Amino acid sequence: MQAYLRADGRKGIRNVIAVVYLVECAHHVAKQIAAPFEDNDVHVIGFSGCYPNTYALEMMESLCTHPNVGAVLLVSLGCESFNRNQLAETVRSSGRPVDVLVIQQTGGTRKTFEAGREWIRSTLVDLERVPRAEMGMHELIVGTVCGGSDGTSGISANPAVGNAFDRLVNLGATTIFEETGELIGCEQDMVRRAITPELGQEILSCMAKTANYYNILGHGSFAVGNAEGGLTTLEEKSLGAYAKAGHGALHGIIKPGDVPPNPGLYLLDVIPDGEVRFGFPNINDTAEIGELIACGSHVILFTTGRGSVVGSAISPVIKICGNPETYRRMSDDMDVNAGRILEGQGTIDEVGLEIVERIRLTAEGEKTASESLGHREFVLTYKSFEPIGPSCLPLALA
Template sequence: MDSTRPRARWKSMIIGNGFVRKDGRKGIRNRVVVANLVKCSSHIAHEIAKDAGDDVHEISFNGCYPNEHANRMMRQLCTHPNVGGVIIVSLGCESFPRDSLYAAVKSSGRPVEMIVVQESGGTASSVAKGRAALSAMLEEIRQTPRAPMHLDELVVGTVCGGSDATSGVTANPAVGLFFDRFIAEGGTGVFEETGELIGCEETMRQRSVTPALGEAVVESVHKAARYYTIMGHGSFAPGNAEGGLTTQEEKSMGAYAKSGSCAISGIIKPGQIPAGKGLYLLDVVPDGEPRFGFPNLNDVTEILEMAACGCHLMLYTTGRGSVAGSAIIPTIKVCANPLTYRNLSNDMDVDAGRVLEGRGTLQEVGNEIFERVVAVAGGKPSKPEALGHREFDLPYKYFDVDEDTCANQCACS
């Protein structure tokens, strides 16, 4: 495959009518986010958001002492292309810079309201004020203009969770085949889990579009290895072993398969938006010495980091079975194990495990994933979305990130 930046060879297909944001981006959903800024006001935020319908989602940062990573993530999530409006809920004395979050949302052209509980008369009055603002906002965003959205405007991310011995031979390589086709047609893809790519760094170096990018990719994996060595454990859970995986290297090879074979165009960190089209590696392991424990406490964290990088939707591969979804972006479940699929069929979108039973080929599954992505981007709910999954977890982390979200290492210039 040509290692130059991939370009569509024909006019990109229309996948539906996107929601046009004033910052120029298009979304595939039109959500209102209730953004809670500290655990102490979570009950009030929940009361505002509950019973408001599928287009209202509560997100939150539970901590009180400051963390720039959390600030960056909340700014990016509240101005995500799938988000049409934001209700900010603040207790009033937490360290989160609520005024800057409000200003960021306001400057993006989205409607935004802020409830400060200590200034709003307490629980009952804050809930009443929030519900009234939410009702008005839902009515306002119904007027969001629509315009045709093309495939090459779509950003798709991928992670794996609950991996087993089938993940690396069915679901993950099928997603890789999807990305090869998607990137060739002008799309933008993001894969991650540098802690689960240990041993694959030299192969990724060879796929990088420039030598400098190759060095950065290798260093990101070495950083992950150093981090896990200091912590005394890696990204290999007992459930992985119970599912038949034997080593970290075996798990890494399976995780790597999700990236396909096309050129790697750049490397980004959580909250950075890809600066151009192509395939990007998301480095989720914090910079510096370990400060806050394990890099990703659960798979939900990985999903929201993809959302904060501007992904419109997620491909989530699983062998053991995962039911988690997203509060911001639709999550498409690609099930690697045929036994798991039969047990959890109501939660799974794609049966990749049929390859093991001779009921299909990897290419057929890759094509099905492509068709499912187009359908979900066009408005069809994914299984977790239809079931109402809205898990959210934003931990403390540290990254050395340029505040210009396009200042990532890539071959854009």
């Protein structure tokens, strides 16, 4: 695979210019700066809140120095609390071109449009000179998420992604799964798969925190509709989501923004630490995708049954549809038809192999369905995390 080699040594599969609004008040200006460049990889990301939040700053630092990002334009209104100087300095020290436009200083909306577009035009030329380098599977990070699930997800698309995850880890890649709120009942199996007993203990604490968080929010776990769909027990339902993680050893737990230090399979803990505040951990699938990308994911595997259409800013999203009828109805939005497993037209193993091939093609530059359709969703909300404990990454200690 040919990749873009960044000054910090990391390798990316896209060469994105990120236009970043630092408060909702700068969102429209950022969007209009990027608008004429729809055919280029110019993506708008940002944080709406006016009040500072360490998580949001760290997420932005991770995203703006992501290997798929080549340059960053920060768009600030001027009076918001976001630490634009620290973010700009982080991007600058990673060796990427960065500029900061402060709307109040530039002279308002129209002047900032012009200044931003001019910067993008010249930066697009600079980005053509980013060196290319061979990228091995050991340098590739793949995240997975499910959304718009139905009764098929757990028996076709998710096991196929699990099969692909096992293949990827065997090829030396790094894989990340998350949605701890949907893994209740899978703790003992995760402990069994953990590479050290101490990591197993961290998994149990993480899942206890998750259960407590959702209890306080009053989030239900097993509904009547699940039983009508054929699911009998809570652990059976959770295993349908857990199937995305394959069968291999679990190498560590990370939190949003932590990049796995070694290849292998990782669990991303998305549940905030401390008292329950700021509402639901992740308000939608896009928030989860953003966190997987902040952990370095070059590409996202998204399984769906009812038919989600989303893509993402920064990293391509490969959509794997578990329901054959949905696939036929919405095939323009889908990259892989895992529903054929249910119609006897393929096996989990065959679809797993197809997913790995699709990742390879995507890494080599082929557009995914959501990329072709212009999907570049992004959302970032308030959260708070403590750093991970020393037992969470056993191989990093060695």
